[in-house]
Amino acid sequence: MTILDNFPAFLLVFMRVSAFFVTLPLFSYRNIPNIFKIGFSFFLAWIMLLTLDPPVIPIDGNFFLLILKEAFIGLAIGFIAYLILAAVQIAGSFIDFQMGFAIANVIDPQTGTQSPLIGQFLYTFALFLMISLNAHHLLLDGVYYSYQFMPIDAFLSLENENIAKFIIQSFNSMFIIAFQMSIPVVGSLFLVDIALGIVARTVPQLNIFVVGLPLKIGVSFIMLIFVMGGLFVLMQHLFETMTITMRGLMELFGGVGNGMD
Incomplete structure (x- = not known):
């Protein structure tokens, strides 16, 4: 088989x-050069082609x-992986809403879109953890093993x-993981809101709006320090869910199984 025969494949x-x-x-971020x-x-693609041993594909109407x-x-496949990983930013948006940082979104230089402050903070840690655990290799394995289900x-x-x-x-799994990641901080801020409400009724001379915002910010950062280890454990579970979701979608596209296991 010549090179020209393998060119359509x-x-x-x-x-x-x-x-x-x-x-x-x-891999899709804007700060990575397009030429790279x-x-x-x-x-x-060239390395994958040498290991797949594809058949000769004619260039006709079916080729397009x-x-x-x-x-x-x-x-x-790439979108479903990004969808699961977006649970980190969703969790950060839940925390930002309770902290009062929801009005202070920043521009993410990686995607060019607005993102919450705490969400961007946690998402950066998630990317560092993914690289340190070599989870990005699993993403590359995903596109390679996709040919087992979809030739x-x-x-x-x-x-x-x-x-x-x-x-x-x-989608359901993404929001469940986001809720699990944000519930310690959001739950503590809910208790702070209850305490501030009680203080506002018992001590009406105290300006709750002046005291409440810095208090909630301080409690949020203290809780983030305490639960950071648990967040990393949930991020590892998130990477596992991401690879399982990619495999399930490929099975469905290939007509193998039901992908719901």
Whole structure:
């Protein structure tokens, strides 16, 4: 088999990998040069092609449909991984709302969008933890092992009704993990609000609006220091959930299983 025979298959692999990096956490950020993303996608696709042993794919009308399929698969897998990791920022937004920092959003230089202060703080720690645990290698394994469920020359199986259920379940898992990460701080701030309400009724001369905001900020940072170890444990669970969710979505697209295990 010559290089020209493998060229259509290489284009399909390159399309899936490059689309995967468009929405994938850490690899899709704006501060990473585009030339690096393209070059890394090129060499990764070339290495994957040498291990896949793909069939000869003719360039015809179905080939262009396969290109759209590969782009959709890459975007979907990367997006579902980003969706699960976004639980960290959701947890930070819950904390910011109770602290009073909800009006002080900052511009995230990585994505170019507004993000909460505590959410960006926790998200940065999550990225550092992901790199230190080599969890980003699992993301690259995800796009490689996706060919076991969705081969290059096969089309998607979108008739499975469990795909919509699985996506809804993924949203549910994201909010559950975000709630678990934020409940110690949010719960303590709720108790502070109750205490301030009692003080406001018993000591009406005290200006609660002046005392309450710095008190809630101080309690929030103290609680963050105390529960930081538990947050790292939840972040590790978040990485496991992210890889399991990616695998489940690939199984559904490939028509293997129900993805709900």
